[in-house]
Amino acid sequence: MSSILDSVNKRTQLVGQNRLELLLFKLNGRQRFGINVFKVKEVLQCPPLTALPKLNPVVRGVAHIRGKTISVIDLSAATGGRPIENTDECFIIISEYNRSVQGFLVKSVERIINMNWEAIMPPPQGAGRYSYLTAVTEIEGELVEILDVEKILDEISPVKTQISQEMDDKLTIDRDRHYHIMVIDDSTVARKQIIRALESLNLQIDTAKDGRDALNQLEAMAENMDNVAHELPLIISDIEMPEMDGYTLTAEIRDNPKLKDIKVVLHTSLSGVFNQAMVEKVGANDFIAKFNPDELAAAVNKHLSL
The missing domain is CATH 2.40.50.180 (CheA-289, Domain 4)
Incomplete structure (x- = not known):
């Protein structure tokens, strides 16, 4: 076998x-x-x-x-x-x-x-x-x-979703700004894990159940604004999803002038050296293996504090 x-x-x-x-x-x-x-x-x-x-x-x-x-x-x-x-x-x-x-x-x-x-x-x-x-x-x-x-x-065996106090003390993000981000994952459990991990950052979080759902939401936003990244600067996306995977979603975002400046963090249980190559190929900003709340919070902090 x-x-x-x-x-x-x-x-x-x-x-x-x-x-x-x-x-x-x-x-x-x-x-x-x-x-x-x-x-x-x-x-x-x-x-x-x-x-x-x-x-x-x-x-x-x-x-x-x-x-x-x-x-x-x-x-x-x-x-x-x-x-x-x-x-x-x-x-x-x-x-x-x-x-x-x-x-x-x-x-x-x-x-x-x-x-x-x-x-x-x-x-x-x-x-x-x-x-x-x-x-x-x-x-x-x-x-x-x-x-x-x-x-x-x-x-x-429930995963730990709360960031450590040590990591929380290192975060430099302005929590009073209530940054607007989107979390995309076909697993309801995974979406809830991410939201719980980022609670202390005081974010406004939208969710989507797959890449197609996310792209539809982003394109709807683009109908009313020239640069969606001003309103929604960051998305955190799974890779494996029905209808449209995270790589294809990222490529679609980069090809759309009104969406192209959104930062994309791919967050997935997939592993392997080919992932880093694909991150660069489709233009994602980061790749994080699931599930480590400290690494997730650090990535969000990095991309929203620039």
């Missing part, structure tokens, strides 16, 4: 072209799910798991893989479904999110498909399992659901 990812390193040219590749998998039942290949480090048959006391109930245990101990999360149980049975017949997807490595227990892994972000749509509104989705798409006449992994991980 690891051979399914042998060519991952050759696929980085898709980044910045509003394209992605999804690794398709199933939990319990026929429903297909997808995860971005760039977040996947390895796929392998589930090894023996060691149960530890006081683990979250959806963490099935830890696996010892290549000298490292990795927590293995039952994705079915984590999204409100029944636990996956017969783990020795299942697979784990080793992935990296927000600077941490974890394994996701799945029933089966199918294949990798090449997609355009425009074909990835926001999920239906509703409770239950739908609240764990960031997007959906259609493949071969069937719905594929893309899980909000940041929400799942935050429920298991």
Whole structure:
């Protein structure tokens, strides 16, 4: 199964072209799910798991893989479904999110498909399992659901969102100005994390659920002003989003004379050296890996204090 990812390193040219590749998998039942290949480090048959006391109930245990101990999360149980049975017949997807490595227990892994972000749509509104989705798409006449992994991980081990006192003392931003910024992320949880991290800066924060939503809002502002950056000097944008990714959004902003002066900080769980190259290619001002509130506050301080 690891051979399914042998060519991952050759696929980085898709980044910045509003394209992605999804690794398709199933939990319990026929429903297909997808995860971005760039977040996947390895796929392998589930090894023996060691149960530890006081683990979250959806963490099935830890696996010892290549000298490292990795927590293995039952994705079915984590999204409100029944636990996956017969783990020795299942697979784990080793992935990296927000600077941490974890394994996701799945029933089966199918294949990798090449997609355009425009074909990835926001999920239906509703409770239950739908609240764990960031997007959906259609493949071969069937719905594929893309899980909000940041929400799942935050429920298991909430991230620290408050900036440290040491960092707060270093900030030079004029908090009485109530700077106007925009936060763009397809994960509701991620948007709330960013807002909480920046609370002490006294910002006026607009939000958008994806790049297309953000661009529509910015273009509407541009209809009434010549330079939107005077009103909204900074945006913080995720990269992976339905309909329009963060790289494409940044390129669209730079191509619009009324938007081009807005500073763009890309804030994402993606990692890899290709990101820095893309930051420069599309004209973003900064790139920050999720999620460190001090680094986020420092970047906002830098770009609003210039």
